[in-house]
Amino acid sequence: MSILIDKNSRIVVQGITGRSGLFHTQQCRAYGTNIVAGVTPGKGGIHIDGIPVFNTVEEAVRYTKANVSMIFVPPPAAADAILEACAAELDLAVCITEGIPVRDMVLARSVQERSKTLLVGPNCPGVITPGQCKLGIMPGYIHKPGKIGVISRSGTLTYEAVKQLTDMGLGQSTCVGIGGDPIIGMKFIDVLEQFNNDPQTEAVFMIGEIGGGAEEEAAYWIRENMKKPVAAFIAGVTAPPGKRMGHAGAIITGGKGKAEDKIRTLNECGVTVAESPTKMGHAMKEALKAVDKPAAKPATKKAKK
Amino acid sequence: MNIHEYQAKEIFSTFGIPVPRSRVALTADQVERAAKEMGGHCVVKAQIYAGGRGKAGGVKIVHHPEQANDVAKELFGKNLVTPQTGPEGLRVRRILVEEAVEIAREFYISITLDRATSRYCLIASPEGGMDIEEVAHRSPEKIHVLTIDPLMGLRPYQARKMALALGLAGVVCEDCVELILNLYRCCIEKDCYLVEINPLVVTKAGWLLAMDGKMSFDDNAVYRHREYPDMVDYSQLDPLEINAGKYDLAYIKLNGSIGCMVNGAGLAMATLDVLKEFGGEPANFLDVGGGATREKVTEAFKIILEDSDVKAVFVNIFGGIMRCDVIAQGIIEAASEVKCHLPIVVRMDGSNVEEGKRLLMESGLNVQVGENLGDGARKIVKMLVSSAVNSPQ
Structure with missing residues (x-):
């Protein structure tokens, strides 16, 4: 088991004939991903690398039974591509595209939320279930099948974390890059919930960064609901306070967003936080150890009042 | 992208949002004339890309045109520091003169x-x-x-x-x-x-x-919105940041001496965190983008070295699908092109990493290879310290 994708997932690539769309289609295929169709409006009917290309997602689904989409459509049309994936009632759309206007995403997200389709991204490295299915731009070789679920807002920092886990012998069940944009599909909590219910996943590593309140929300959710150990890293402890304009952002987030606040909240909620980005693998090991020793558990419970 | 108050108000007007009568002035003389036009009693407001101006003395009520002139002279050329600007503040280049309202x-x-x-x-x-x-x-x-x-x-x-x-x-x-x-x-x-x-x-x-x-x-x-690029007031932005923006690089100037080049914002932040952990002070945040192409690496090098505070450079690229030998070549070309003799530590990961390391070691540059994130940070801090000891200054 794993979450979101596995070897049975049937992938349609939206924007397959674009430069990076095609390149990453080939990379994913080489990893073993089952890519069954591509979509590029106006190019329906051709084959590219033996993959049939359709004009619409609906057609691709009708002829190939695709159930998951990977989106490489350029920013001006990417939100429409998400809407199209939802209209075709896919199980999941993973949007890699960076630079989608926020106004377009607000609309796309509000429609997607009401549909049966899950969305990961945009502006994310994608999702990978090691050894089974790679859906995105991450380097496949750093991953290893195993029991750790990984969730991250960042791209290359996730690769760093995964490499540390793999080097320490901690394989991954599924790694989900949720993306760093202000408007995204699945958030930390949505992915945590899936990992919580996934029998293969025994623990979760979470990578956050400064800004917003998503890590805090996740921390409180973990305290209330998570049955598995969680370790985390928050990037930006030493980042200088940013220049900003206006007050609205500060009012709605209630001044949240600083790394130290996020780390404190995570600690208080029982999450093991890596003190340094060089210690992400170690933090995961520690969190796992804490569960192995049942005596340690009541003590930590007491510590968080 | 931010704009000034006077520009926001011009846009408000076109959407039927009522704003006070006003004029934008670039000189103290213009401020005085605008004040005269408003009947002497008016508000003089410094235009900067930040809030909190009132308390910082950037907004003043005046009662005669001459007084407006005095206030303007004081504000022009001054760096206004507010809780939203950072400690250096922002330079005042434009003043909005506005009718006083009851x-x-x-x-x-x-x-x-x-x-x-x-x-x-x-x-x-x-x-x-x-x-x-x-x-x-x-x-x-x-x-x-x-x-x-x-x-x-x-x-x-x-x-x-x-x-x-x-x-x-x-x-x-x-x-x-x-x-x-x-x-x-x-x-x-x-x-x-x-x-x-x-x-x-x-x-x-x-x-x-x-x-x-x-x-x-x-x-x-x-x-x-084709008109937006022309609305930017470059006096409100750091020149190095403007340059970086042209090449789609995210650059933020910091106060230390180690120039940083990293791909990806999260990893770039983590790199700053690690440098500090090993006792180094980063000179900048620079994200060359997840892909890190050779052109971007070259431009990023130039931008880092334009900052005279930089005494050493730390490159941290997690190549992913990008091949490390290609990145290494980009680094060597860029460093040679800009004649960089500063100590450099490169930490790379991705495919063809051994070939990339070999290219760097044989390049003749003052370069070391970091085996991982911690090792790279440790090496650059060490190189910086020993180069400071050896240098005649």
């Missing part, structure tokens, strides 16, 4: 993006003016927030509920409903992250006026 009541109103709900939200408070964040903190019940469903848009009944929550009644209340609807239209049509009016006032004569305006555009939507 104010009966002050409110706060804004529309911004709320990440938590993935929607725009309308925020309003009957306690407008300078200390709105303080109000939010002290009496949150005085802050009214309405989440806007993008499929329905903002409806008049919702705007009315907000106007009533501000304590308005009768004709002014209906004026406010129209203003709020116009503000939402402005926010959407102009692709804003934020539109803020603080304060929105009711004058003693009973008119609504936007006394201040802040507007911040979505950088991703600039392609839909």
